Amino acid sequence: MAARRPIGLKQALGYGALIAVALVLLLPFAWMVSTSLKGNEAIFAIPPVWIPETLRWDNYAEVFERMPFLLYLRNTTVITVFTIIGTVGSSAAVAYAFACLRWPGRDMLFLFVVATMMLPLQVIMIPLFVLFKEFGWLNTYKPLIVPAFLGGGAFNIFLMRQFFLTLPTELFDAARIDGASEWTIFWRIALPLARPALVTVALLTFMFAWNDFLGPLIYLSDQAKNTLALGLALFTGQHQTDWGVLMAASILMMVPVIALFFFFQRYFIKGFTMSGLKG
Amino acid sequence: MRQVWERLKTNRGREATAGYLFLSPWLIGFFVFGLYPMVMSLYYSLCRFDVLRVPQFIGLENYETLLTADPYFGISVWNTLVYTVLRVPFAITGSLLLAVLVNQSVRGVKWFRTAYFLPSIITGVVLSVIWLWLFNPSVGLVNEVLGWFGIAGPLWLQSPDWSKPALVLMGLWSIGGARMIVFLAALQGIPDHLYEAVEIDGGGAWAKFRHVTLPMLSPVIFLWTVLEVIFSFQVFTEAYVMTQGGPLNSTLFYNLYLYYKAFDDFEMGYASAMAWILLVITLVVTVIQFRLGKRWVHYEGGV
Structure with missing residues (x-):
């Protein structure tokens, strides 16, 4: 030039x-x-x-004295870990059905799954609350965890399917000819190859579960079961002038997020990008 | 029967069976946590229902009250509309500008991309708490920075006129970087020869932007405008944590009002009716956008 x-x-x-x-x-x-x-x-x-x-530095020490931060941390971790396991596992299985297996009605149903992404949570929020109340699940973590095991959300299925579609079909067909069961193919071939997509879904799910506010707000009533997000919101409502402690608490809650971001930057950014581009 | 069995034994049949098996978690989830609640929600919206007693059918009364006799409904619709109209154009143009900025081929630009993306990982309650502090009228960072330029900042969250712009500003900070990545990928997908063609025709930077960049980006801009509108309709956590709908109901957004009705007043039927009105509004607005989109969105190879 x-x-x-x-x-x-x-x-x-x-x-x-x-x-x-x-x-x-x-x-x-x-x-x-x-x-x-x-x-x-x-x-x-x-x-x-x-x-x-x-x-x-006392502000940081005060976070632990003035709210049960470690308890909230434990609660949030339990919910987050189970939500990630459920979401990654079930969205991968469902996506495998949509991407790698041929069955009647598949593509129509996939369009339908994508369409359900548009559904506002508010439309099902109240009946879900009633349903979980009848199950006796209120004030437990089940309403936050169990649905993750049943599909893992339309967006994650979508994301995972797009990735599976990039894998060569000959690989699966060869395994089938060798007599491998679909479960073996899924578990031994598809999943290991899909690691980037699994990591992306896991990270997005982590971000969702770690920060989720509406879910815990609706379903949890016992303060000992609070998550960090709920606890922080509560603390903010009660001590709105203790900005030093509030910022220290916010930073402590953000540390895992920021650490994961720098560790998995590529996946993180890809996840956010894929969330809109392909389709 | 025998024929079916024969078919099942073939590969195709086995594959289909496996397909439905792998699909089954979603199927169960869809029926139990999707379709059933949706049907029930429609039913509740026609009932008086406080969770403790069985729902009592009252026909369209909830809808009638909402549309004719509830002033807060109108206020919440108006607030949400203003928030959306303020937020969407700024969000799209702002993140597009960021994308253009980090699309320069200069050394170290990757560091800037990371830096711009960083705010996007702050969401929900933490985001709200931080900005509650940043917006402090007397000692907050926002007014401090405005002060450097000789501007006396407003009361932000404590002013009914500035509370919505404040939340929009916060939203821009928190999503700009993520949307930037989307637009950046689209920018980088534009083939060089299109720009070269404009150069051969003697066009400058503006001509390139107007005749290549914009049309090529229009599908992405369109998609994100549609999504951004839907997201804006959903605004909740910020208002719940930061303003509780105030001051003077200026941040009583649709979903916040719906939440208060459902879980503070336990008027579940009424709140369900609100949810359905929101669903209809969202659908109508999305369909209108797709109609309008046909006029300005450029899809390569037609469609």
């Missing part, structure tokens, strides 16, 4: 814009960390102090 125009200036402008936007988008994180390390005096100082003279 012959440089006819002063490319230096154009690049500088490009970088300038990139940096300016990055600052705007990342400033809230810095502010959050800063607040979590400040005492009330520094928090309400005008003009604001970005780096306080003494870092108040």
Whole structure:
């Protein structure tokens, strides 16, 4: 490329814009960390102090004293782990049926599954509550976990199916000729090959279950069963001025999410992208 | 009978049986946690129902009350509409601009993509708590930054005029990066020869954007406009945690009001009627968008 125009200036402008936007988008994180390390005096100082003279780590200790953070963490972990197992397992099985097996009515039914994605949760929320009440499941984790084992959600089925479709069918047909059962093919061939899709679905499910608010809000009433999201919302309602502690609690709740993000960045971003592009 | 058996023994038949077996978790889930609740929801919407006693059939009374006698219904529809109209255009153009920005071929651009995406992993309650603090009128970050430019920021969540724009602003921060990735992938899918064709015709940057980028992106823009509208109709957690519908009901969104009716007042029938009205509104708006979409969305190879 012959440089006819002063490319230096154009690049500088490009970088300038990139940096300016990055600052705007990342400033809230810095502010959050800063607040979590400040005492009330520094928090309400005008003009604001970005780096306080003494870092108040006590805010983090107070999170554990002022709410049963570890209990909430345990509860959230239990729900999240089971939801992930159920969602990944059942959406993979169902997607396998849609992508790798031939049966009458398959493609019509798949369109129908996709269409159910459009259904607002509100339409089924109330009867589900009544149903779970009759099952005696209220104030247990079953309403949050059991449905995950039965299909795992239309979007995850969709995502998984799209991945299975990219696998070569000869592979499956060869195994069939060798007399392998469909379960063996699914378990031994399809699943190991689908690892990227499994990880993506697991991550998206983690994000959903870890942060879910409406579900726990409706189904759980005993405070000892609260999740982190529910506990944090409750704490916010009661102590709206303890910003240092609130930010510390928020950061603690975000740590696993941020860690997973940096560890599985590629899958994370792919999951968000696939959620709209193919179809 | 024998024939059926013969067929089952063939590969095709075995494969079909396996197909239905693998499908069975979804089938059970669909009937128990999808279809049945949906039918019941329609029934409840025609009843007076407080969960403790059996539903009492009252015909269309809930719908009638909602549409003619409940001022909060109108308020919640209006709030949700304003929120949607504010949010969707900004969300689409904002994330498109981000995508163009990180589509530059400069060194280190990958770092910026990650940085822009980072806010997207903050959702729900944590997002709400953080922004509750950022929007603090006197010592919050938002007004602090506005102050650098000599702007006296509004009261945000404490002002009925600014509460909805505040939630929109927060929403943009939290989804911009994720949508950016979608648009970025679409941008990178545009073949170079199309741009070269514009260059040969003597077109500049604007001509490239207008005649290549926009038409090529239109399917993605359309899809995400449709989805973004649906998501905006669902706004709930932010309002529940941050404003509880206030101030002066300015953030009493549709689903928040529905939740209050169902789980605070235990008017389950009434809330079910609201859910069905929302479903109908969502369907109608989506169909209208698809009709309008035909005029401006460019699909390669027709359709």
